[in-house]
Amino acid sequence: PNAGGHGDLDAIIIGAGIAGMYQLYRLRELGLRVRVYEAGTDVGGTWYWNRYPGARFDSESWSYGYSFSKELLQEWEWPEHFSAQPDTLRYLNYVADKFDLRRDMRFGHRVTAAHFDTATSRWTITLDNGEQDSAHLLVTALGPLSAYTLPNIPGRDSFQGTACHTARWPREGLDLKGKRVGIIGTGATAIQTIQTIAKEVGHLTVFQRTPNWAAPLHNRKITEEEQKAIKASYDEIFERCRQTSTCFIHNTDPRKALEVSAEEREEFWEKLYAEPGFGIWVGNFQDVLVDPEANALASEFMAKKIRQRVRDPKVAEKLIPRNHGFGTRRLPLESGYFEVYNQDNVRLVDILETPIERITPEGIRTSAEDFAFDVLIYATGFDGVTGPYDRIDIRGPGGRRLKDDWTGTPRTFLGMLAEGFPNMLMVLGPHTARGNIPRNIEEIVDWLTGLIRHMRDHGLTRVEARPEAVEDWGRHVEKAASGLLFSQVNSWQTGVNRNVEGRDVLRILGYYGGAVQYRRKAGAVAAQGYREFLFG
Numbered sequence: 004p005n006a007g008g009h010g011d012l013d014a015i016i017i018g019a020g021i022a023g024m025y026q027l028y029r030l031r032e033l034g035l036r037v038r039v040y041e042a043g044t045d046v047g048g049t050w051y052w053n054r055y056p057g058a059r060f061d062s063e064s065w066s067y068g069y070s071f072s073k074e075l076l077q078e079w080e081w082p083e084h085f086s087a088q089p090d091t092l093r094y095l096n097y098v099a100d101k102f103d104l105r106r107d108m109r110f111g112h113r114v115t116a117a118h119f120d121t122a123t124s125r126w127t128i129t130l131d132n133g134e135q136d137s138a139h140l141l142v143t144a145l146g147p148l149s150a151y152t153l154p155n156i157p158g159r160d161s162f163q164g165t166a167c168h169t170a171r172w173p174r175e176g177l178d179l180k181g182k183r184v185g186i187i188g189t190g191a192t193a194i195q196t197i198q199t200i201a202k203e204v205g206h207l208t209v210f211q212r213t214p215n216w217a218a219p220l221h222n223r224k225i226t227e228e229e230q231k232a233i234k235a236s237y238d239e240i241f242e243r244c245r246q247t248s249t250c251f252i253h254n255t256d257p258r259k260a261l262e263v264s265a266e267e268r269e270e271f272w273e274k275l276y277a278e279p280g281f282g283i284w285v286g287n288f289q290d291v292l293v294d295p296e297a298n299a300l301a302s303e304f305m306a307k308k309i310r311q312r313v314r315d316p317k318v319a320e321k322l323i324p325r326n327h328g329f330g331t332r333r334l335p336l337e338s339g340y341f342e343v344y345n346q347d348n349v350r351l352v353d354i355l356e357t358p359i360e361r362i363t364p365e366g367i368r369t370s371a372e373d374f375a376f377d378v379l380i381y382a383t384g385f386d387g388v389t390g391p392y393d394r395i396d397i398r399g400p401g402g403r404r405l406k407d408d409w410t411g412t413p414r415t416f417l418g419m420l421a422e423g424f425p426n427m428l429m430v431l432g433p434h435t436a437r438g439n440i441p442r443n444i445e446e447i448v449d450w451l452t453g454l455i456r457h458m459r460d461h462g463l464t465r466v467e468a469r470p471e472a473v474e475d476w477g478r479h480v481e482k483a484a485s486g487l488l489f490s491q492v493n494s495w496q497t498g499v500n501r502n503v504e505g506r507d508v509l510r511i512l513g514y515y516g517g518a519v520q521y522r523r524k525a526g527a528v529a530a531q532g533y534r535e536f537l538f539g
């Protein structure tokens with residue numbers, strides 16, 4: 004059976020998040036026949052699924068929205084400097100309405116398989132209801148953080164209360180008022196959840212395996228004057244994002260922490276700590292994420308802040324990371340997170356000290372005691388970057404399985420094409436620059452659109468990266484990651500998720516040469532006529 008029934012498609016896009024929505028817009032401009040398949044019941048991707056209390060940007064709202072339409076930029080008003088999930092979802096719905104995107108979207112369909120047919124150079128996808136559809140091009144806009152993972156703790160299904168992963172928070176919300184709540188995890192998601200629900204719940208128990216460094220977000224409402232100023236300066240804002248290696252407005256400080264005096268260092272860090280956003284992470288001294296000595300000093304500064312903010316010194320020490328330095332994992336931003344542990348109704352349980360033995364019908368049993376809960380929240384994260392690909396049975400020519408190819412480190416060209424998988428174009432696959440995600444997305448989508456335009460103009464129906472180009476890119480990706488403290492630490496960014504079999508080994512899943520260099524490299528490939536590709 005054919006799901007669409009509208010004749011030959013040029014392209015199928017999987018995912019109606021920020022990436023899929025924009026790719027559809029661009030391919031329509033080329034006059035292509037496109038269909039988008041989305042598992043959710045509406046647009047929004049990450050912002051559709053992650054409805055947990057306190058979900059919001061850590062990027063400045065006005066640097067995060069789409070930049071492609073000046074009209075849209077002038078029409079839309081972000082209420083806060085760091086937008087909350089409901090407003091972000093409202094924004095994405097506004098975009099979908101404005102550009103009439105839903106017309107080519109099929110919702111409530113999870114793509115379970117995608118197979119390439121060599122004879123016709125077409126991809127056939129299969130949906131969870133068994134229906135199929137096919138097109139020449141397959142664009143995977145799956146999101147790097149869409150495959151959520153539950154903790155692999157014995158007895159997980161025996162819990163009698165309400166259990167919920169943060170990425171599957173119910174639309175209608177969960178009533179936590181006065182309830183006994185347990186939460187597993189202390190990543191960026193958990194931190195936002197914990198600081199938001201702590202005041203409302205009866206009692207909150209936080210099960211922490213690895214503490215994380217976190218810095219203040221300093222969110223506030225956007226005033227009317229600010230709104231005007233923002234609208235008048237979008238060109239400069241996006242130009243600034245283009246000049247930084249992470250596409251945030253914050254740029255690395257050219258100084259080294261070890262070159263300046265202790266007073267100067269302290270003063271700079273105090274200033275960054277008092278400023279909104281990721282400045283303290285990606286606008287820090289240039290050696291902080293590279294040089295272990297500089298990193299240790301920055302970590303000490305952050306530890307001091309935790310000790311100042313948490314009343315009980317024993318709890319404060321537990322909240323200070325010991326096994327990874329400041330900024331070597333994605334830095335969560337917080338609003339009163341550490342002070343939560345000064346509340347009488349909140350308790351921190353260090354599960355390295357007293358490991359969780361099992362989930363029981365009543366709650367959680369650690370090696371030391373039994374806990375009873377009404378609600379159990381899993382803020383246990385995602386099988387990052389490759390997880391969403393692993394969940395789809397993707398097969399190239401000769402039945403070659405992407406999942407097998409990607410058991411180790413993926414082999415890609417520019418992170419946009421996987422070696423051996425013709426006509427499959429990835430938006431934010433492994434080995435692309437990642438930072439302020441919509442900025443990365445727009446650049447990749449524009450680049451892919453250029454490639455597709457080239458194929459259309461030359462009557463080409465098959466594209467694949469040359470093996471030597473893949474080889475070169477792989478070496479470059481590896482070189483860019485070497486020496487970074489970041490790439491030596493377990494996290495979703497390095498592809499480690501101990502809840503997923505086989506995913507306990509560090510991999511390089513990003514391009515760490517920075518967005519500027521990434522853009523230059525990708526730009527040169529296009530400018531020189533796509534010589535790194537084999538076309539058919």
Ligand code: NA7
Nearest residue numbers: 154155188189190191192193212213333382383384385495
């Ligand atoms: P993260 O950052 O991967 O955090 C997941 C958390 O859950 C982390 O603290 C984990 O501890 C913990 N976890 C996972 N599995 C278990 C088990 N089995 N037992 C105990 N604790 C566990 O995901 P987030 O959703 O917070 O953030 C993802 C991204 O979303 C973030 O980077 C932003 O870009 C937005 P661990 O550290 O593995 O010891």
